[in-house]
Amino acid sequence: xxxxxxxxxxxxxxxxxxxxxxxxxxxxxxxxxxxxxxxxxxxxxxxxxxxxxxxxxxxxxxxxxxxxxxxxxxxxxxxxxxxxxxxxxxxxxxxxxxxxxxxxxxxxxxxxxxxxxxxxxxxxxxxxxxxxxxxxxxxxxxxxxxxxxxxxxxxxxxxxxxxxxxxxxxxxxxxxxxxxxxxxxxxxxx
Amino acid sequence: xxxxxxxxxxxxxxxxxxxxxxxxxxxxxxxxxxxxxxxxxxxxxxxxxxxxxxxxxxxxxxxxxxxxxxxxxxxxxxxxxxxxxxxxxxxxxxxxxxxxxxxxxxxxxxxxxxxxxxxxxxxxxxxxxxxxxxxxxxxxxxxxxxxxxxxxxxxxxxxxxxxxxxxxxxxxxxxxxxxxxxxxxxxxxxxxxxxxxxxxxxxxxxxxxxxxxxxxxxxxxxxxxxxxxxxxxxxxxxxxxxxxxxxxxxxxxxxxxxxxxxxxxxxxxxxxxxxxxxxxxxxxxxxxxxxxxxxxxxxxxxxxxxxxxxxxxxxxxxxxxxx
Numbered sequence: 339x340x341x342x343x344x345x346x347x348x349x350x351x352x353x354x355x356x357x358x359x360x361x362x363x364x365x366x367x368x369x370x371x372x373x374x375x376x377x378x379x380x381x382x383x384x385x386x387x388x389x390x391x392x393x394x395x396x397x398x399x400x401x402x403x404x405x406x407x408x409x410x411x412x413x414x415x416x417x418x419x420x421x422x423x424x425x426x427x428x429x430x431x432x433x434x435x436x437x438x439x440x441x442x443x444x445x446x447x448x449x450x451x452x453x454x455x456x457x458x459x460x461x462x463x464x465x466x467x468x469x470x471x472x473x474x475x476x477x478x479x480x481x482x483x484x485x486x487x488x489x490x491x492x493x494x495x496x497x498x499x500x501x502x503x504x505x506x507x508x509x510x511x512x513x514x515x516x517x518x519x520x521x522x523x524x525x526x527x528x
Numbered sequence: 529x530x531x532x533x534x535x536x537x538x539x540x541x542x543x544x545x546x547x548x549x550x551x552x553x554x555x556x557x558x559x560x561x562x563x564x565x566x567x568x569x570x571x572x573x574x575x576x577x578x579x580x581x582x583x584x585x586x587x588x589x590x591x592x593x594x595x596x597x598x599x600x601x602x603x604x605x606x607x608x609x610x611x612x613x614x615x616x617x618x619x620x621x622x623x624x625x626x627x628x629x630x631x632x633x634x635x636x637x638x639x640x641x642x643x644x645x646x647x648x649x650x651x652x653x654x655x656x657x658x659x660x661x662x663x664x665x666x667x668x669x670x671x672x673x674x675x676x677x678x679x680x681x682x683x684x685x686x687x688x689x690x691x692x693x694x695x696x697x698x699x700x701x702x703x704x705x706x707x708x709x710x711x712x713x714x715x716x717x718x719x720x721x722x723x724x725x726x727x728x729x730x731x732x733x734x735x736x737x738x739x740x741x742x743x744x745x746x747x748x749x750x751x752x753x754x755x756x757x758x759x760x761x762x763x764x765x766x767x768x769x770x771x772x773x774x775x776x777x778x779x780x781x782x783x784x785x786x787x788x789x790x791x792x793x794x795x796x797x798x799x800x801x802x803x804x805x806x807x808x809x810x811x812x813x814x815x816x817x818x819x820x821x822x823x824x825x826x827x828x829x830x831x832x833x834x835x836x837x838x839x840x841x842x843x844x845x846x847x848x849x850x851x
Binding site: 378380415430432433438440441442444456460462515519 | 532552648667
């Protein structure tokens, strides 16, 4: 009897044999199927280049889809280290193609806007157009009657300036949703 | 022997977070211990953050076996289990862990002790066999309970007005104490987690506004635990995490899952009656005082303590409280 040691991937592609009786051995494998999300676990990371070292295959490049997912079949059961530019994150293999592991990427921070805008007299700046400036392009957002603006920004966290007419304030946008009361003052005040 | 598994789905949020333990390899193993951990890492507003150290949540001992197809996840038969944090009254937020589809364990999160604020948690697991660690997951799961930002409205109770027609208005400029209930029924007290202030617009913020300090900020509270707020006019010095305070839960208002707080208060009726109605929120007891003259001498109360609590409530609401 011919004994063949192979992998599930090679078996699917076909393995050569000479004898009429064969014994095929292959390790049970899973799949790399993961949905990558930002640090808060809320926003899928879309269109991101990912590289991963897969035993027997070497370095594999993948790109996350519109849902933040990558898929690569027939990988050993282990945790894999993914590289997204300079960010590293570990993900586990899954058993079935239909299983998809959700993974937050703590270093992939997306800014969350949840602001209550007020003027210097602590009155809500309701129904106003606020301009938000920070890393990247500026953005116009409209406050509701309470002066509230809630928005998910696919942009980095950090320092932003919010302007309503002649009033402005500097704010720090967080990596997880946090409501902030922002008091805007005339430019140059304080 | 190679071990591997994961906690699915990997990210959970909401009021009833459920993680599933899935073991992929090996096909068979006996004398296996699986330990579930709350890791020291978590995600804060700044991004990656760390607590003091990892905390064990549970230990499950049992055997691994094939469960149908060799490619299917393994069946883990639990022979004994130990939940690390004893929390009979359900005071800690917790996650649920499903093992093998039919067994579910509730795992209190010890890191939330003394915290009212909503924070994230990273959960991991390790596998031991023969006293040695044979696998430790490198891919932590995220539990992200969505924060709530309470707003307080005052609700006037008046025996001559139907429930649906009672007025609600934003409560403004009150001090607030936030905590959870300790004890049951009328004897329940507020275990203080923090203090705050109800601002001009009814938002529960972290401090009373002052001219020389930055604007107070909304308190991000945990949605996944039963919290109460005690609103009052006087400034009270109370330390957090010191066990049950003097504040009866009967004087507090529950924080609803959407963050709304309905502060029920005494109203002076034009006909001269003062009506006070409270429901002890944990056991549904209804208590009422129907005549202003009787405040301070309340008959047929279940015990002396609740009588004192109502004295305090009546006094505080009439603006002459000394606690």
